[in-house]
Amino acid sequence: MASLEIRAARRHFVTPEGGRVAALDGIDLTVGANEFVTLLGPSGCGKTTLLRAISGFEALDSGSIRLDGTDLAALPPFKRPVNTVFQSYALFSHMSVARNVGYALEVRGVDRKAREAAVESALAKVGLTGMGGRRPNQLSGGQRQRVALARSIVAEPRLLLLDEPLSALDRNLRQQMQIELKTLQSRLGIAFVFVTHDQEEALTMSDRIVVMRAGRIEQIGTPREIYRHPRTRFVAEFIGETNLFHATVDRIEGAQALARTAQGVEMLLPATGLRRGQAVTAVLRPADFSLADQGIAGRVTRAVYLGSDLQLYVQPDAGGEEIRVTARDGANAPATGAAVHLSYAPEAAHVLEAA
Numbered sequence: 001m002a003s004l005e006i007r008a009a010r011r012h013f014v015t016p017e018g019g020r021v022a023a024l025d026g027i028d029l030t031v032g033a034n035e036f037v038t039l040l041g042p043s044g045c046g047k048t049t050l051l052r053a054i055s056g057f058e059a060l061d062s063g064s065i066r067l068d069g070t071d072l073a074a075l076p077p078f079k080r081p082v083n084t085v086f087q088s089y090a091l092f093s094h095m096s097v098a099r100n101v102g103y104a105l106e107v108r109g110v111d112r113k114a115r116e117a118a119v120e121s122a123l124a125k126v127g128l129t130g131m132g133g134r135r136p137n138q139l140s141g142g143q144r145q146r147v148a149l150a151r152s153i154v155a156e157p158r159l160l161l162l163d164e165p166l167s168a169l170d171r172n173l174r175q176q177m178q179i180e181l182k183t184l185q186s187r188l189g190i191a192f193v194f195v196t197h198d199q200e201e202a203l204t205m206s207d208r209i210v211v212m213r214a215g216r217i218e219q220i221g222t223p224r225e226i227y228r229h230p231r232t233r234f235v236a237e238f239i240g241e242t243n244l245f246h247a248t249v250d251r252i253e254g255a256q257a258l259a260r261t262a263q264g265v266e267m268l269l270p271a272t273g274l275r276r277g278q279a280v281t282a283v284l285r286p287a288d289f290s291l292a293d294q295g296i297a298g299r300v301t302r303a304v305y306l307g308s309d310l311q312l313y314v315q316p317d318a319g320g321e322e323i324r325v326t327a328r329d330g331a332n333a334p335a336t337g338a339a340v341h342l343s344y345a346p347e348a349a350h351v352l353e354a355a
């Protein structure tokens with residue numbers, strides 16, 4: 001069951017300097033009726049513009065946005081069954097929590113009884129039962145964020161847009177709210193479109209991640225697909241820590257290809273789709289490597305303590321870029337200056353489609 005369908009959406013801006021920016025440069029995206037989709041990308045890639053186009057605060061130059069089959073273009077923002085949660089949740093400080101949550105219904109003239117029931121139900125959904133009588137300044141940061149959420153769901157939107165709603169919270173609270181948001185979304189059974197810069201947040205919460213770059217979609221996939229099978233170098237480098245190896249295929253042996261970097265580091269890669277002489281870029285994550293008796297020979301230039309793990313920076317003896325490796329900390333963990341060998345399972349190496 002499709003919910004949100006965005007087709008060939010374009011929107012440009014003329015900058016004060018007289019330039020032209022394609023904030024949305026042909027976006028096609030379908031979000032399922034009960035799906036949690038995250039827009040992820042660097043500053044300026046068009047995430048906010050896309051949210052504003054969906055909520056109706058920005059018009060498209062061309063293309064269409066449909067919700068459950070209805071074209072939204074003709075509907076002003078307040079008539080769209082869509083609501084937005086912002087980072088600055090801007091609660092009215094002189095009103096009680098309950099009145100904050102019910103305010104949109106009050107403005108629409110919903111009668112008091114129905115309003116109270118809706119407010120109570122919304123507060124229950126975000127775990128704030130019994131807090132309706134408080135003022136916002138009598139709540140913690142996390143509770144205020146929940147009030148903002150309750151306010152955004154009280155009118156039962158079919159789609160909730162979330163524009164970096166957690167970025168003002170400290171790390172622990174943020175992680176707790178990530179789980180709560182995901183739970184709330186499945187419980188409500190509506191679509192969430194979530195915007196973040198934070199790749200870890202995107203990996204944790206999303207059913208699918210949309211990686212954007214300069215007004216275009218670079219890749220759409222589940223968190224695992226995006227992390228394990230990035231299509232491009234941009235996606236590989238944007239999501240998680242990455243080691244990239246530029247190599248040329250020397251020979252194919254059964255399911256494996258033997259490739260060599262310009263410096264002569266030998267790499268084993270999955271042979272699928274590869275041929276002899278081909279230039280490839282392979283992605284290996286820091287946790288794909290293990291310290292072994294043989295493999296890529298190098299020297300530890302830096303060992304960074306991370307708690308139970310160590311991040312090692314290993315300079316291959318053959319030359320080329322340092323390799324980042326995650327190793328368990330412990331008595332045998334190598335220190336700076338140690339000579340090591342790195343091995344990895346060839347099937348863990350992912351060859352990028354597009355160079």
Ligand SMILES: Nc1ncnc2c1ncn2[C@@H]1O[C@H](COP(=O)(O)OP(=O)(O)OP(=O)(O)O)[C@@H](O)[C@H]1O
Pocket residue numbers: 013014015016021022023041042043044045046047048049050197
């Ligand atoms: N009103 C405007 N006038 C001119 N340019 C604009 C306007 N709004 C956005 N832009 C430009 O459009 C591009 C996309 O902006 P947008 O705010 O959608 O990016 P974003 O991905 O949300 O960035 P951030 O993560 O920093 O919030 C940027 O280059 C921005 O400078």
